[in-house]
Amino acid sequence: MTADWIKTLPQAAQDFLEGRRLDEVECIISDLPGIARGKAVPASKFARQTYFHLPDSIFYQTITGDWGEAAGDEGFIERDMILKPDMSTATAAPWTGDWTLQVIHDAYDRKNNPIPYSPRNVLKRVVDLYHEKGWKPVVAPEMEFFLVARNLDPAKAIKPMMGRSGRPAAARQAYSMTAVDEFGPVIDDIYDFAEAQGFEIDGITQEGGAGQLEINLRHGNPVKLADEVFYFKRLIREAALRHDCYATFMAKPIAEEPGSAMHIHHSVLDVETGKNIFSGPQGGETDAFFHFIAGMQTHLPSAIAVIAPYVNSYRRYVRDHAAPINLEWGRDNRTTGIRVPLSGPESRRVENRLAGMDCNPYLGIAASLACGYLGLLEEERPDKQFKGDAYEGEEDIPREMGAALDIFDASEKLHEVLGPEFARVYSIVKRTEYEEFLQVISPWEREHLLLNV
Known part of the structure; x- marks a missing residue:
């Protein structure tokens, strides 16, 4: 240098x-x-x-x-x-x-x-595939996480952190400014650290869980945004430790509370014109918009093992509990797995609500973009738009890690986008991890099976 x-x-x-x-x-x-x-x-x-x-x-x-x-x-x-x-x-x-x-x-x-299985390289590979087609992918991640009391004993349940008032953080206070104020000192440090690192936070809100917060980031280049989420996880953990609590990005840290997602908003620009390919000249929804949604519906089941990478991830997919259970799509409908938020033609986008905050941000964004990319190539139409409560529909995503890995392993199309060598290494490592988990006897098994079966 x-x-x-x-x-x-x-x-x-x-x-x-x-x-x-x-x-x-x-x-x-x-x-x-x-x-x-x-x-x-x-x-x-x-x-x-x-x-x-x-x-x-x-x-x-x-x-x-x-x-x-x-x-x-x-x-x-x-x-x-x-x-x-x-x-x-x-x-x-x-x-x-x-x-x-x-x-x-x-x-x-x-x-x-x-190196084909380095996560940042995997995301760069997917972005390059878009560029080769004359497209520029744009994403905006949302980060949900919990601030919890220090927990030094894995056998004990995780508890919400003690707030500024001296009371444990309360649940079911979504969007409450008073609830956000409870974590004021931690949030102040998050803002200070983010400013020192040059990161722009679009907003911080209280989510529905006890001690659960959400940080939104401005939309932009997928690799840059994944870098920021990677950095933010460390930043937030360090801010929490300064105030005698932990920040956790587990998908489901507290049994009775909703899980933490990394919702990913996607749009795609034409490289030559800079226009959003999801919107036509008169502002209407284009074929590309519907193809992208169809790709999500077709290929997200194969990507679940990447965007829900741990056994705990599947505890988040609970009916009527803030996380989707299927691949329905709808406009401004937070019960669907694929949501089209309210927006003007220039910012028309598709939101993937299935990804958990526990996923690697590079791999989560890469897998989500890969599904949309395959949809743009295949030019299929999605299912009919869902109207109403999607929790009333059938579940159509895998509910445990082993099943998700089986579907991932069978998806040659997804492997070609993410990289066959990455897919090979990822599957082996995750199956090893899953086998490690299966060797652990849980408190539930000891409580209900020890003397009853």
Whole structure:
């Protein structure tokens, strides 16, 4: 890098460092679950390096730290990858004790080919497929999460955090400003951290669960937005820890409360004209709009294993409990899995309400865009628009991880979009994880089966 490389950083990072001496750079990359992996290096060393190495085995690791047998024919030799920084992602780590930057890296092999099962590369692959067709995908994610009391014993149920009033956070207070005020100190730190990192929050609202909040982000480039969600998860966790509570992105952390989703809004622009291909010259809905919805209805079942990646994810899909149970589509209808929000022609979009907040943001957005992309290619029509309460309809999504993986494994079309090698590795790692879960005896089994069967 050049001697004045700091002057080339994004403006927010330059502002953060103004009048200060940079101490450290965290070189990070997302693994399959979305955990930041990497190395922290002194700023002086980072200025001299153009890449660093990590073993490819970080992508074979389960959420428990075990390993899937996904290394391929050569065996588990932990070959080094070449990780190159994307300096456009350089941003502050404002919670640290010294002056630290984070930089997201991309993974390549020795021949400079992108590692196909690196989540950021998977999303880039899908975006490139859109670009090859003359389309520019645009997304806007919504992030739901819970602020909960510290929990040091996994055997104990998760409880809502203690609010500013000294009372536990209350449920069923959706959109209440008083409820938001209960978490005021945590939210203040979230805003401060986001500002230091150069992120624009579109709004924070109280959701229906006890201690459940939602942050909306402005629409934009899918890779950039996935980077922000990746960063935000860490940011929010750090803000919560400052106030003696945890932030959790589990899909269903509290049994009696609604789950946490990462709703994804999609639109597609024509690269040449910049116009939304979902709207015609007179502002009406186009064939492409309906094809995109049809792709969602046809291919989302195959993608559920990616957008609902853990056994806990399927506890969120409960009838009449704020999460969809089928693939119906409707206009301004929050009971459907695929919703068309109120909007003008320029901002006409399709919302996927099935993705959980526990999914890797790169993979969740990639899988969702892949379904719409296949719909645009196949040019099918969706089912008739659903009117009324979609919870009264039949369930048509898998209800547990094993079934979801079976459907994922059978979908060659989805594999071709996301990448066959990614699909192979992902399935092996997730099946290993599922088998780990099946070895655990739950409190329910001990309570009801120990002396009764």
